[in-house]
Structure formats: structure tokens, C-alpha cells
Amino acid sequence: MAHLPFHDEHAPLYSLGQVAEMLQVQQAYLRRLDQHDVVSPSRTTGGQRRYSQRDIMTVQHVTRMADQGMTLTAIRRILELERELAELRTELDTARARLAELE
DNA sequence: ATTCTCACA
DNA sequence: TGTGAGAA
Numbered sequence: 001m002a003h004l005p006f007h008d009e010h011a012p013l014y015s016l017g018q019v020a021e022m023l024q025v026q027q028a029y030l031r032r033l034d035q036h037d038v039v040s041p042s043r044t045t046g047g048q049r050r051y052s053q054r055d056i057m058t059v060q061h062v063t064r065m066a067d068q069g070m071t072l073t074a075i076r077r078i079l080e081l082e083r084e085l086a087e088l089r090t091e092l093d094t095a096r097a098r099l100a101e102l103e
Numbered sequence: 104a105t106t107c108t109c110a111c112a
Numbered sequence: 113t114g115t116g117a118g119a120a
Binding site for chain 3: 028
């Protein structure tokens, strides 16, 4: 079931203005997230930001945390830890799968 | 018409 | 955090 190339969540599609519009946030805010390495979208050859659907989900997540009063540096750390947690969970799953084969 | 960076309040 | 100037 890989009808992929049409909605690839990592495809850099949306401009800064489009994302700001659909998320109802300021363009300057998105640029700051990039500055602080919280959400860093890819760039076109001309240097313009292009957000993927994934990037946009992350921005929403970040915005929820920021609304709760967290600083951008704190949020950057949290995202880092969340990625690490996700990675460890998949490793745990494969480890469990191997154990199951031994039974 | 849009987006970029940078500087300032 | 938001705004505006000036370049691209």
C-alpha cells in the first residue's frame, strides 16, 4: 500500500506565508523557530523556506508548548528528547521481536 | 507579489 | 515578540 509520492509528509511544499496563514501565526514567529533550530524547514535554491506537512505538525506541537509558557530553548530540548524516545521505542520493538523468535 | 535578513523598540 | 526597511 505505498501510494506515496502524492502525499509524502516530508515533501517540502508550503511557503512561509501559506503556513503562517493556515496556522494563524505570524511569519516572524516561524522565522524565529527556524533561527532557534526548533523547526527548520528546507530551503529552495533561492533560499526560501519550504515546509513539509511534518514540519507543519511540529509547528503546531511547538505552538501548544509555547502557549503553555515554555521557552524556545526548552522546546528545542523537548523535541530532541521526543525524537530520542521514539527511536528507543522502535529499537525496543525490534529487540522484543528477536526475543520472540527465540521462543 | 513574496520572502529574505537584520535592526530596533 | 512584533514591525518595518531594504535587498533579492
